[in-house]
Amino acid sequence: MLVLSRKEAMSINAPFYNTGKPCKNGHVSDRYTSSGHCLSCKADWESKNHEKVDSYKQSWAQRNPEAVRESVSTYYRRNTDERRAYSAQHYLQNREDRLAKQKVYRQENPEIYTAAKQRRRAIELRALPAWANHDLIKEKFALAQQLSAETGIPHEVDHIIPLRGRNVCGLHREDNLQVIPASENRKKNNKFEVN
Numbered sequence: 326m327l328v329l330s331r332k333e334a335m336s337i338n339a340p341f342y343n344t345g346k347p348c349k350n351g352h353v354s355d356r357y358t359s360s361g362h363c364l365s366c367k368a369d370w371e372s373k374n375h376e377k378v379d380s381y382k383q384s385w386a387q388r389n390p391e392a393v394r395e396s397v398s399t400y401y402r403r404n405t406d407e408r409r410a411y412s413a414q415h416y417l418q419n420r421e422d423r424l425a426k427q428k429v430y431r432q433e434n435p436e437i438y439t440a441a442k443q444r445r446r447a448i449e450l451r452a453l454p455a456w457a458n459h460d461l462i463k464e465k466f467a468l469a470q471q472l473s474a475e476t477g478i479p480h481e482v483d484h485i486i487p488l489r490g491r492n493v494c495g496l497h498r499e500d501n502l503q504v505i506p507a508s509e510n511r512k513k514n515n516k517f518e519v520n
């Protein structure tokens with residue numbers, strides 16, 4: 326507790342002061358520099374006089390609409406800033422954790438990512454027909470993943486008719502997909518480019 330006389334508080338524009346001596350009700354609390362009133366006495370009085378306090382606040386608010394608007398907007402601004410700061414901090418703190426989880430998920434479910442990537446590519450190439458069966462397409466990617474794991478030979482999902490063929494363009498749909506070893510897929514692509 327900083328012991329400060331009312332006079333000293335006035336000289337440094339401090340809103341409160343505290344002499345370290347009790348008030349008439351025995352509180353050793355801060356006092357208002359402007360009035361000399363004890364803050365604890367005020368709090369006691371307010372807690373026993375809710376209705377008076379409320380009606381006073383209400384009539385003050387009616388007389389000071391500007392101040393009310395100002396205080397509301399200050400509240401929202403401060404609140405927004407705090408929320409923003411909190412979520413940024415939260416985001417940074419959890420970033421590492423999130424990335425690590427994402428990595429594990431990716432390693433454990435590579436076919437999901439491959440399927441999504443191929444789907445995006447098909448959309449870009451306008452080769453994804455509305456009637457494609459996405460469950461069957463996903464099954465092809467899951468099968469490629471399963472064969473790779475079981476045989477130790479990397480397998481991929483291949484478009485039987487390439488999405489960007491020279492003469493004809495295939496579609497990203499289940500009946501144009503086959504699971505073949507990655508090496509076959511490379512050969513096919515190369516051959517296709519040479520043609």
Ligand SMILES: [Zn+2]
Binds near residue numbers: 348349
């Ligand atoms: Zn008091």
